[in-house]
Amino acid sequence: MWIALSLTGSFMIAEAVGGWLTGSLALISDAAHMLTDTVALAIALLAIRIGKRAADRRRTFGYGRFEIIAAAFNAGMLFAVAIYIFYEAxxxxxxxxxxxxxxxxxxxxxxxxxxxxxxxxLSAGQSESLNVKGAYLEVWSDMLGSLGVIIGAGVIYLTGWTWFDPLIAVLIAVWVLPRTYILLKASANVLLEGVPEGVEIDKIESSIRSDADVRGVHDLHIWGLGSGQISLAAHVLLAPGVQVDSFLRRTEMKLKSEYKVTHTTLQCEFEPCADEDICSLSTNVHDRDDEHDHHSHA
Structure with missing residues (x-):
């Protein structure tokens, strides 16, 4: 990422100067996208550094969500660049x-x-981090922009159609917008604590209910703390006499291995909840499969 940042940042300046000297809006458009690439990579590196900070008494879940905020910011920048290109074109x-x-x-x-x-x-890390995916997406769209500028330069050289230059710039902006929306939507889903993309809540609930000792599941919540960090909390009604520790171990291992749930909180009950907010005879138990990790989230 440091190498990509150095390459992109250096050439962004060269392309902006080149666009100004040649009078090409398409080059300036490409340079503007390279600017967002440069900022995206810088923010991604900062987000990774901040995201590695250990949880503390003020941020009990750590700082992993900073990268999601960074990804949303990158998407906002791309929208702003597209609006400028439309106006200038x-x-x-x-x-x-x-x-x-x-x-x-x-x-x-x-x-x-x-x-x-x-x-x-960037290709190796973009499938694991939403923030790196955002940076990869911007570089990928900029690559297409460079192709567009090359085609535009060829057309102008052969025909003299200078209006083809702003047309290419507009096409670059139009191409980028849908992908920017996808990135913004994914970031907003994490910030709103929605069910992570690709996670089927009904399947997970059915998996918990399939245990022979389970009589019911309610108040089930699944959300993402950041890229690859899925959390789950639920109330589980157990049959009388069930060994809670044994049930928790196998359930948490199943959730982690089959659904990649990294943080589990199960409230075990032996009587149905008399009230939505007050459940009798309950035990709050956090994921013991990774004690060090969950103590940091206490």
């Missing part, structure tokens, strides 16, 4: 400026190479 459609196609082609080709290298460096 409208101005240029009305009064197309002169565009130097050959320098535009050379700069865009170098930008494509930088983007491909950065994508290669």
């Amino acid at each position: 409208w101005q240029r459609f009305r009064m197309p400026p002169e565009v130097q196609s050959i320098p535009m082609l050379v700069i865009a080709s170098l930008g494509l190479i930088v983007n491909l290298i950065s994508m290669r460096l």
